[in-house]
Amino acid sequence: MIGGLFIYNHKGEVLISRVYRDDIGRNAVDAFRVNVIHARQQVRSPVTNIARTSFFHVKRSNIWLAAVTKQNVNAAMVFEFLYKMCDVMAAYFGKISEENIKNNFVLIYELLDEILDFGYPQNSETGALKTFITQQGIKSQHQTKEEQSQITSQVTGQIGWRREGIKYRRNELFLDVLESVNLLMSPQGQVLSAHVSGRVVMKSYLSGMPECKFGMNDKIVIEKQGKGIADETSKSGKQSIAIDDCTFHQCVRLSKFDSERSISFIPPDGEFELMRYRTTKDIILPFRVIPLVREVGRTKLEVKVVIKSNFKPSLLAQKIEVRIPTPLNTSGVQVICMKGKAKYKASENAIVWKIKRMAGMKESQISAEIELLPTNDKKKWARPPISMNFEVPFAPSGLKVRYLKVFEPKLNYSDHDVIKWVRYIGRSGIYETRC
């Protein structure tokens, strides 16, 4: 299991060091600094073995988190734990920075003591942790016996992510369907790979222990339900979608999903990620990029890029940005674009073209002349792909929320009393067209 956990700043100075196991000596802290942080070359692996000691690291801005062990630990678990550790810290004091870590080092030690015991991860849900590890010192003195046992049963209980006795005057919930659409297209416009990775994020302000049931236009469910729904789907036009795979927050009853494909759960209070999913079929690609690069002699490049929006004209895409890479030996660039603003950014070796808004079924174009310095460099310019960023108000996968039902048997509010909001946002993930 995890033998120790260290946090370093970008210089390699130790900010936090907690050793859990006897087989980890004090020199382990230095070994990682010398061999990884101060190593000259780029990091070649997130797992490093130095003198039969394994180091796992992740970086958050310029902070290094390293877990160290001498045993054959579950590597996936160690990384998951490190990410979780980052989440927990972020939930307590915001951004993970050197200053924040130093300002909260006592708290961090306290957290580390609680969420990792002898190197075994324990309950690490912030919701539960915040009930007894607080920043304003401990209120243990003032806790009643009931409160104490409530804390412990929550930390160890089946529903570790929610405490009892939550009350809201207004029961409200927000569902965000956030998708990132990824594309790799060949210069000829052939889709090499495309997939949507989506998340359903729920923000709930519900009283008591509400039992929720979430439904979407999942092909398997709709086919299972058979004809009854068939009319409805044909009416709504957009059919069901095929989900390649999905994963759920730990509050979802997985065995129930496996047998009935129904998504039922008791949600944590506040915001959480209900599910993640991935689709690869019938993706709506909101934009198409058509590049044209021509080398004119050895010192000039002509680039023309057309973008086409491919969705309902009534919808508006926002924050559109097209990034056209330029060779390293670029000396000057002239740009003409029909819409938005375009600029050559020498420091980024790219022409960045920004458009604030663009409606569906439109087209826009940029053309640029790139002057090159003559070089002896035999190596050809690698022509990195043209990438694109945008935000659209629909789900490119076609996912639709069909319902979210809330039952709270003990309290007197019903599903109808809950105010529900649903929003769809599609963003570009890695959206690239080779040129």
Added chain:
Amino acid sequence: MTDSKYFTTTKKGEIFELKAELNSDKKEKKKEAVKKVIASMTVGKDVSALFPDVVNCMQTDNLELKKLVYLYLMNYAKSQPDMAIMAVNTFVKDCEDPNPLIRALAVRTMGCIRVDKITEYLCEPLRKCLKDEDPYVRKTAAVCVAKLHDINAQLVEDQGFLDTLKDLISDSNPMVVANAVAALSEIAESHPSSNLLDLNPQSINKLLTALNECTEWGQIFILDCLANYTPKDDREAQSICERVTPRLSHANSAVVLSAVKVLMKFMEMLSKDLDYYGTLLKKLAPPLVTLLSAEPELQYVALRNINLIVQKRPEILKHEMKVFFVKYNDPIYVKLEKLDIMIRLASQANIAQVLAELKEYATEVDVDFVRKAVRAIGRCAIKVEQSAERCVSTLLDLIQTKVNYVVQEAIVVIKDIFRKYPNKYESVIATLCENLDSLDEPEARAAMIWIVGEYAERIDNADELLESFLEGFHDESTQVQLQLLTAIVKLFLKKPTETQELVQQVLSLATQDSDNPDLRDRGYIYWRLLSTDPVAAKEVVLAEKPLISEETDLIEPTLLDELICYIGTLASVYHKPPSAFVEGGRGVVHKSLPPRTASSESAESPETAPTGAPPGEQPDVIPAQGDLLGDLLNLDLGPPVSGPPLATSSVQMGAVDLLGGGLDSLIGGTNFVAPPTAAVPANLGAPIGSGLSDLFDLTSGVGTLSGSYVAPKAVWLPAMKAKGLEISGTFTRQVGSISMDLQLTNKALQVMTDFAIQFNRNSFGLAPAAPLQVHAPLSPNQTVEISLPLSTVGSVMKMEPLNNLQVAVKNNIDVFYFSTLYPLHILFVEDGKMDRQMFLATWKDIPNENEAQFQIRDCPLNAGEDSEPPTPAPRLYPGPCTDWGLPRPCDPTEAASSKLQSSNIFTVAKRNVEGQDMLYQSLKLTNGIWVLAELRIQPGNPSCTLSLKCRAPEVSQHVYQAYETILKN
């Protein structure tokens, strides 16, 4: 106010100031001071001097302060054990606190303090906490048992904590169950034989129920534990699989991977005819693909595992090629792994896509990645025959880019393509030759030279090309030199008329001007071959080469099966068994897949069969367990002599029961048969009947090839001590028989007759196989040489040192005693070669504490100018041999290997790691003890490192001496 101020730099007298603050009356000030102490501790300052003052702060109601003090205690208690005792009372009191959080905190911290005296006090509170009414306390106590076990295993057993822990598996709280499982699994690992976890259908059912309810981490503990269970039949396996599959949808990748591990393992038991088997295969693919959208570090772990899964069951992901396409912004470690998997998944169906991608990658920036991409194109050509032509043309395109490292890499792989498809793509040779000058890496140069030599008859200016390389012959690396030598000889055999001069030149360069024994040897062999029998030479040098196979870097099936059992763990990331990187006994238990149920064996379709031999066929590991020597001693074959010990005056050593009075009977022993003609000439140095003998004498590097090394005779019994009889001798081993070569000299004035010899019982049961035959009486100043055949069936007694042999010699004057040490290599038997699989299994099986490491200094075969100290390299195991393509050039290791082989030390496998050669060797002693060795040779470094593993570690020292003797002579 923030805490960062505590990190401010030290000033003088800080400790003193802190001391004062710690003893302050004000609570706030105390707390501040403790925080400062912890901050100092974090940055590595030694604040252990403040121990008593900090411990004094422990008695407080302030939980935050208490936790800080505990943190301090955990760090320094070990260095101040006596003072740590001061804390015990508080701990014991806290364990009774009404607040469960404090009870748990106390028991948790106490387990982290590794001081014996504290441990004693821990037992009672721990016992109570294990039965606490609060689940939070119980789950903490469960882990505490594992902590205590780590400190004092015996105590945990004596106190019966293990049973309590087992009971907790049936606890009502899922987190308690999970922690109990984790603790038990860890304890069980250090007791491989104990049936601690005692998994049975009932307990498995409990675990599966808890699985649905506990935290993500708890699910991982439980799944990892389940993976160790072997279901009794396929039905049980299926029902467990059914209950585990829902976990594949968990958001936590580690839960998913652990579930995959269980499924992959139990699938082994399912019949492929089963519908469920197909369903399961289909269910496995999507979650594996989803793992690739996780954070890059997890992607890396996932990809390393997918690499294994693809090798084990290629059918799972065969349609998912696209998801492994490299993204421009992937970290380099993810890119390299994806590339690896792409090649594994390449098939006729998707090869066009793959090639297009690979070509794209070959223009990227990262040199390693580009090289690997180019290499991948070559591997595709070899793997998918239909694509070979396309691959070759892609490679040619890449060569046109003239990017130096791309060209070199391309040439290396084209050479392999030539090996796979001879006489098919020679048209490209012209293009290759254009790039001759830009090649500066040995591997590329060697490959190019090989191509020129191999196709010399079709390249008009082959002689010119090779000649151009010859100019800087001495500056080339060995690899290139050897290749050049062979290539020119090939050229000569193909075009003898024009190239005579060239071949003479290279032969003289290789044999006269080179220090490298391999090069010299190869040169001599060619020279002799060419001068004695050119036809034979042609047959040897231009022999048809075996085709190279397509799958070259597959992990060996047994290792793969073992790694499948370790999915998700570090072993699967390193692709090495845990014993390779875990110290001590922990986690080195060999794991294997469960045997498949009988019905499925026949149903195995040939298409999916090629991965991995059925685990049932795994070789049994060496027979003896535990201390073989000990066993032998108990065996006591019953000595043939039974009389009372003979007390003689001239005893030179304190051996009491040296000779059991049988000597007299021996002397008169007419019933002994004369020894068979096993008497071997004393000069065993000369190899027997080998036509090559003079050749090897020429090279002078390697002496005896056909028998063990024989030490020169040494005086064992000086004349002064034996009334004029001088005995010198040595031991030899020749073709399976051991003998003692004796030289008896009579330095007395009277004639000596009636010689007889007897050995005391010894470690390996050495005994004379025939009486000592001195035919004529030995007259004064006469010397006689006798070879006494030995057997190893005599009675056994462990000697100190192990190879000590006590001998009694009698003649008509008196009985004389002496003792001598025999070199262990006379006991190495001829059938000591272990096969690779077995070697691997045995190596893993022998516990690490049995491993001994030695340095052999100034080893002559490896002498070089610079002698750096050997750098420790990561230990690797004889894995898949990646040397496809050219026959590997021979090198110092080759010489060592053959030298050792002549003494019955056999090389099982060989690999080159970071410029060091590793030889994996096995040998067997006459009493059946196997010794496994890893010999690490660094070119240019006269020392080599020898690691020995043996079930009877006592012999290691002597085996090492044998190695040293053999290698140095």
